Amino acid sequence: MLQQPQHAETSSGFAADICAGLTRSGQKELPSKYLYDEVGSALFEAISVLPEYGLTRADVRLLQRHAPDIVSRLPLPVIVAELGTGSGKKTRWLLEAIARRRPSCYCPIEISRSALAMCRRELGDIEAISIVGYEGEYLEGLAQVAARRRSDEHLLVLFLGSTIGNFERPAAVEFLREVRRILRTGDSLLLGADLEKPVAQLLAAYDDPLGITAAFNLNLLARINRELDADFMLPRFRHLARYNPVARSIEMHLRSICTQTVILRAVGLALTLHEGETIWTESCHKYAADEVPELATKAGFHCEAQWVDQEWPFAESLLFAV
Numbered sequence: 503m504l505q506q507p508q509h510a511e512t513s514s515g516f517a518a519d520i521c522a523g524l525t526r527s528g529q530k531e532l533p534s535k536y537l538y539d540e541v542g543s544a545l546f547e548a549i550s551v552l553p554e555y556g557l558t559r560a561d562v563r564l565l566q567r568h569a570p571d572i573v574s575r576l577p578l579p580v581i582v583a584e585l586g587t588g589s590g591k592k593t594r595w596l597l598e599a600i601a602r603r604r605p606s607c608y609c610p611i612e613i614s615r616s617a618l619a620m621c622r623r624e625l626g627d628i629e630a631i632s633i634v635g636y637e638g639e640y641l642e643g644l645a646q647v648a649a650r651r652r653s654d655e656h657l658l659v660l661f662l663g664s665t666i667g668n669f670e671r672p673a674a675v676e677f678l679r680e681v682r683r684i685l686r687t688g689d690s691l692l693l694g695a696d697l698e699k700p701v702a703q704l705l706a707a708y709d710d711p712l713g714i715t716a717a718f719n720l721n722l723l724a725r726i727n728r729e730l731d732a733d734f735m736l737p738r739f740r741h742l743a744r745y746n747p748v749a750r751s752i753e754m755h756l757r758s759i760c761t762q763t764v765i766l767r768a769v770g771l772a773l774t775l776h777e778g779e780t781i782w783t784e785s786c787h788k789y790a791a792d793e794v795p796e797l798a799t800k801a802g803f804h805c806e807a808q809w810v811d812q813e814w815p816f817a818e819s820l821l822f823a824v
């Protein structure tokens with residue numbers, strides 16, 4: 503796929519990316535990062551509490567159970583940078599465990615100002631943790647945190663929630679390499695990755711009976727209508743979640759149920775979609791637990807420890823930069 507779930511959003515970048523993805527020869531694609539406007543982020547919060555979607559609960563359970571163990575393995579003093587915060591709720595367990603050992607600074611990195619504000623509201627009450635938010639792209643924000651830390655501070659990077667799974671596998675290695683380049687030897691990365699599970703379970707998680715994931719996916723077309731003065735007729739599209747056994751990923755698509763022409767007035771584009779044609783909007787790769795240490799090694803890290811949730815296979819891996 504074209505996209506990486508990087509968070510660089512300008513309106514001209516949005517327009518250019520949407521045009522490029524919709525006018526590609528062959529499979530049309532839209533960058534998954536654009537699923538997360540205000541409506542999309544609210545729908546994702548709803549997805550994360552669906553009975554069929556166990557990923558977020560598994561992530562939270564692991565952090566809740568193992569935060570003291572994870573934190574006990576870190577050198578002090580520590581400064582924490584988180585790549586993409588969502589609501590910030592699951593980070594509480596780690597920050598509280600850190601605060602019990604020593605006052606520290608937490609630096610959430612988010613493109614969305616409202617997500618940063620939500621994160622401050624959610625975590626601002628933890629005594630002995632000061633919050634310094636960075637609005638911008640992951641790697642740019644991380645470089646700023648790394649440059650501003652004190653020379654004696656260990657940097658812990660959090661990349662939770664299996665966002666790594668939204669990268670194509672080679673791009674996931676490349677992204678972790680970029681993170682590694684910003685770090686010093688001995689710094690750490692706590693990486694959350696969703697693990698392989700039966701296909702039927704995955705399909706239910708990404709095509710829930712309430713239709714929340716379908717709404718999350720279709721909202722991308724609604725967003726294009728809102729922001730690019732387009733006329734996608736949502737009832738003419740269906741959410742499609744399918745398992746790709748070669749990539750070991752769930753692919754989300756939007757399938758056109760008829761041949762239709764859509765106009766995107768703001769960018770002067772007339773687009774024809776044929777009956778049955780799809781627009782690929784997201785990939786969610788699933789890992790084997792032992793693939794994560796391999797991925798880490800390729801990117802310049804060593805896997806110090808891994809915690810796996812038994813209820814919903816999901817791994818939290820603590821990596822150290824070598």
Ligand code: AVI
Pocket residue numbers: 549557663664665667668707708715784785786787
């Ligand atoms: C954010 N990311 C880890 C989610 C996932 O499961 O890959 C995005 C998502 N897409 C549909 N449901 C959830």
